[in-house]
Amino acid sequence: MKKLYGIGTGPGAADLLTVRATNVIKEADVIFAPNNKGTNMALDTAKEYIENKKVVLIDFPMGNVTKEDYKKAAEIIFNEIPVDKSGAFLTIGDSMIYSTFIYVMKELEDKDIEIEVVPGIPSFVAASCASKIPLTVKGDSFLLCDEYDETLMDKFDSIAVLKTFKNKEELLNKLEENDFNYTYVKRASLDKQEIISDKEEILKDTDYISLILGRKQEV
């Protein structure tokens, strides 16, 4: 039977790949990754284990990705994995968190293929460690989101907002209004990692590989 692994490659540093992820990548016959206009952080992270294997980059349209697009991706993946062989679909961070893999996996459900998911260190965990800002302490509620919702603001003590390249100013204003401290973490674990708390500096930055951690101020 064919087998597909979803592999979380972690936040970007090669030594933050798990041992299991490296073993699966070394064993896999084909490597899959979303095509990000040439650059792909997950592939870069794992390159030392991919060596000369076949790499299939899957195109997803910019903006709205439809069920049809995921279906097509699932077809490509299914057809590229030879019978009784395995493929590894690489995603940044963890594959179960805001990842294309989730939708592709769904479209493979009724095909004759086994799926296994290997965890990766999520970006917000790496960012918390890099900045030494705890995500949660005893009694805290924590919100992870990519589109933050102001109506939830009084329901949590700690927040991580991913994909912060859009509406950053509005988000920072709302955090301030609701007495949250915030920190911008860019490229956590990578050489170009930056940890910024100055509002103007945060607003100037446009890197997609960035997130915002917020914690309710203690009174």
Ligand SMILES: C[S@@+](CC[C@H](N)C(=O)[O-])C[C@H]1O[C@@H](n2cnc3c(N)ncnc32)[C@H](O)[C@@H]1O
């Ligand atoms: C499509 S989501 C993928 C999330 C990923 N699956 C995870 O577990 O963290 C992409 C977002 O992850 C965040 N991200 C990924 N790697 C990061 C890193 N090294 N430093 C900061 N943010 C990162 C950014 O917010 C980026 O816009």
